[in-house]
Amino acid sequence: MARFPKGYVKPTSSCPGCLAWGDFRGRLCHTCYMFGRGHDAAECTGCRRVQPLKWNYCRLCWCQARLSAKTADGHPSDEADVRERLAAVRHHQLFFVQMHYRRRPTTTARRKGGRREAPRKPPPAPALRPDPGWRQPPLFEQIPRNFGRLDPADADLASPWLAWAKYLAHRFAEARGWGRNIRFAVNRGLAVVLTGHVDGDVIRHTEIFSPLRALDLPVGHIVTVLEEMGIFEDDSEPSFERWLVGRLEGLAPGIRSETERWTRVLRDGGPRSLPRREGTVWLSLNQARPALLEWSNRYDHLREVTRDDVLTYVKTLHGHHRRDQLVALRSLFTWAKRQGLIFRNPTSRIRVGQNEYGVLQPLLPEQVERSVAAVTTPAARLVLALAAVHAARVAQIATLMLDDVDLGNRRLTIAGRARPLDDLTLKLLADWLGYRRRRWPNTANLHLLINKKTANTTDRASNHWISAPLRGQDATLERLRVDRQLEEAMVHGPDPLHLAEVFGLDEKTAMRYADSARALLEQAAETSPSGLTTNPRAQPPESGNPPVGSR
Template sequence: MCNKCQRRRVAWSKPRVDFCYHCLPGGPFTPPPCARCGSTTDYFSQGLCQRCHPRAPEKIGSCKDCLAWGVFPQHNFLCWTCRWWRTHYPRGVCDYCGRDTTVGDQGACRLCLEQARMLQEPGRALDLAGANKHGQQLFFANMQFQRFNTRRAELPPRRVNNWKTPGGWGRPGPPPKRLALDEWVQPTLIDVEPDPERLLQRALIENSELTRYCAPIVREHAERFGWSKKQRNDVVRSLRLLQTIRDSPTAKIRASDVLVLPRWGGSIASALDVLEAADLLIDDRPRPLELYFTTRTAALPPVMREQLETWMNVLLGGATSAPRQRSRHPLTVKTHLRSVVPAVTAWADAGHQSLAEITPAQVRAALPEAGGSQRALAERGLRSLFKTLKARKLIFANPARGLKGTQLNGTVPLPMDTALIREHLNSPKPVIALAVALVAFHALTAKEVSELLLTDIVDGRLTLDGRVIPLAQPVRERLARWLDYRQQKWPNTQNPYLIVNQRTAPRLMAAGRTYPWQQAGIGPQKLREDRILVEVRATGGDARRLSDLFGLGIESTNRYVDTLGHPALTGEDSQVPGTSTPT
């Protein structure tokens, strides 16, 4: 101690100085910084601070027994627990780390025992040898930390319905007013297929902000679209599964993740509707045309594939820069692709790597030899392909320039078998009977049948494109039977369309042009042509009447009128079995 103030340590002990820096003659003086850590405060002695001097009372070190950091010299560098150990256990050599220290009843020191407790699995005994095989994890001294409860393995959770509560429909707790979403999401490095059993168990007890946030939306959709209890429960289960399998709990949900839900008992369409209404959906589903393009062009060289992809994108989206081009319907683009891919594949098999290598002779050689629609479609597709590539400066010359088109022969509409029509008119399925009756009696197109609304038919009259069509009595009978079946099958549906099915009844969308014709096995266009041919025979080819009655254009009307003098439809041998010659 300083001989003068008797409070602070002497400035130096070697060489001996009996005063501190504050009491030195001529002082006080500012103590120098610590020679070890550079601290300018808490100077102790011998050029070191209180944290660095080995004899300072606040010198921090490691516990002598468990090596925990954060003990002081005043307790002989022992933590609280090791001080208790020294009074209850003898000193010896640890069986697992080999140190000479205090050893407990299991032959292990406290460091090895804490390491085993840290790695202990619930329901399992301590594995001292396995836990200390590769070393120990050090820790801070005198810290109160919670150990794992080593209770017995629990039984699988009971299947309880936590979605319904006495206070109302929804998950326990009020739904959040706003859902916090992260703009950036860490992508998955390795996709691992989840265990179905564990996934379903977690989904049963899942309770997150996503499901609570979507609960009012699910309830609103169920009431609006007339969902059944089963469908509503399927949507709830789908939301739980999505919350369980998605990578980040604060990220939006990709539509591709929803598409895999049926393997675990989830639904797709209704879940997508709910997520889209909640603004939580990222629609990354590839379009059918893109899937078709990927499948048909997978074996092509990269350059050819890029050229075809550029052509397809221009057809779908159009071009606003010169040369400008209008966008095409996806069905038109698919038709062009279907007609062009065989020729491009043949060129790739011949060793060509780019469409810039193709000559006019090769273009003509790639066309189908037989005339007709296939050759005409191939000519149109190749002309469009090379014209677009030349405009985008991806090829040097257009090899399809000057290619003459093949003249298509017009088709002659033919009557159908009356017995076949009568069979479908009397079908036991009300939807088939109604659809066939609408076309067989009033010559509606498949598009018009699928887009008919319930409000289009009033008092037995159909309003269609400004035309008022009185429905025939057989059509009215089948319409009444279908409406009764529709009300019985889907009593709560809010779909405004006349014809619905299991997929469209809980939504506000049309059933599609192919329903129910694929199920019936009869073509609506052939049925429509048969009805128009009957009217042509009955009116003697009155073009004005045909145009007003069926909404036909000039070319279409002439196509049917020309059948009056066609030799294939005038002779007795040309009659279709089951039909009768009009009188």
């Protein structure tokens, strides 16, 4: 469907497919667009136009045949009668967009204000796992099925497995707040994958992913139902495996195999080591890879690397690059020595050194103003306030729950610490909760921040989505968080105990912020002509700019 820029208002026109007149956003009306996605285009038998066809007739001819097949009381007859009238279509009665779908129900009660409420489709009857009865055990292993050849129109709607799947899908929909479109798409996908299913068959991820995506059906929701039924097998390749193959490319065979074993031990753990987080594993291999690539040009195994090789390599590094890569190499060679893969650890007695931190610098007012202007949605404004006012990390913002917000007592719990709500955050919270209630009234997700993807699940929003509105700005969420803690240290004095109590920092981090604030205050006192200025964030009165700490 055609896309138009934001704010563009498409003029009223006629749909090229059904010739209906009305307001619609794309090149075709919504019904013709959906009709064209499920049918191939050819020459229509009735009107001779090249259009998507169903049983050799376009949608315009179908609308005319349906209009002719209406009975005297205005209700359409069955589809067989409509098909019989297709050949008799000799003219077309033009209509307005979605005119055929605006029938008034005759047996529904009126709402307040005179609007009628459409009859709700009854839920599916409770169903259990079908009884397999007597069956012949398979002689051979299950042959992979080609779900791409199945047509949703040819689905077996009377299958007991489909009845059980629809009942489970209805329970998931009620529990997680799936909308009408998602419910319809899930039932359609289940009808496709469960056609011809018998007891003992296994549906694999690689078999259904591409066919379901080609039909624009929600694979994740369908997989949820199939997992509940116990007939799904996830045989997809994990992203970690693809990443590991790419990172190990270019290494010598011996070094590659040993590095791969070390990486898997980091991720899965060992007899005397706990598993690390996947992000930590990524960083460790990425930091050790440059040295391993250089040594792969001369050596075939890690046992050939000497202490002089390590010293020669680390001399080319400075600052945190030297520290991070040396820590990763020490982890690799320590593991290799413990496993008996090398005779001597070449990184032993090489001091890593303490990381020297520089003085943290506050943000400039114009940097903060650009970030404030970049957030335009209720969710983005709330995220900005949580980082800039309450110094919350991205992961902490993503894991906030609805129970962490107490609007009545003006309290907000972040990472287990209750904080008072200021007027700005309180207003932004109320705006977001109102938008959330209007946008997703039936969602069962208890996280505070949700989007169109997580509203139909119980998962939290990703860190990428949380930080996306300020990506590319000078004042990112992380810099705003650091700036807020630095501001607290400068306004209330460089006291590590105060910072640890307010923000829940550990002692080393609190001391770092206190040292930076003390250095900035001393620098401001030295550069001030009168020696009275104690806050380097304060702007001269004639500049007219408010200080950064006033936000």
